[in-house]
Amino acid sequence: MGVWRWRRNPLRRACDRFEAWVAFTALVCVLVVAPAVGCAAGLRVDATLQRAAREQRTERYLVPAVVVRPAADREDTASAGPAGPRQGPERTRVVAAWTAPDGSAHQGTVPAAEEPPRPGDRFRIWTDTAGHLVGRPLDASTAVFHAVVAGAAAALGTAALADTVRRLVVRRLMHRRYIRLDRAWAAAGPDWGRAGAGS
Structure with a gap:
């Protein structure tokens, strides 16, 4: 839908160009930023869980x-x-x-x-060392699974946020376009069809 706004077009408005940039930015966020955030979150969660698993294995x-x-x-x-x-x-x-x-x-x-x-x-x-009952220590594969889930959730959340912001911006732009259209109609509409009105 927004590709034509990048081409030379006499009907292209400044708001069309802005909307196209918003769509492009959202696409970059979904394809690049969201996976990067997910990967970083997954690695951090994995490091934390692996450290906790090692501590549990030494204490239980x-x-x-x-x-x-x-x-x-x-x-x-x-x-x-x-x-x-x-x-x-x-x-x-x-x-x-x-x-x-x-x-x-x-x-x-x-x-x-x-x-x-x-x-x-x-x-x-x-x-534990003192003989108090504790849960089974976390194993490495379970820690990896939880880290993957956390990374996927972070990536999906980032992508959803980017798309939500894009939708809100586009909705605001459409609202402003309708306001301008209403003003133009109010200014020119009553003269349409009248003799000598230049229509």
């Missing part, structure tokens, strides 16, 4: 635990430590005992590794 340990007994419904599940809210299907919870990497003994309520859980069953859980 997979230790053996033993089922002591099934957990009663009224038992405080907060004894499981700062592992955060559970996600996924509900699993049977058991009271388990484990030894922390620092040698201290612990006991708490944790999700059972197998169904049905039996006293004496052995399984492994993630803890």
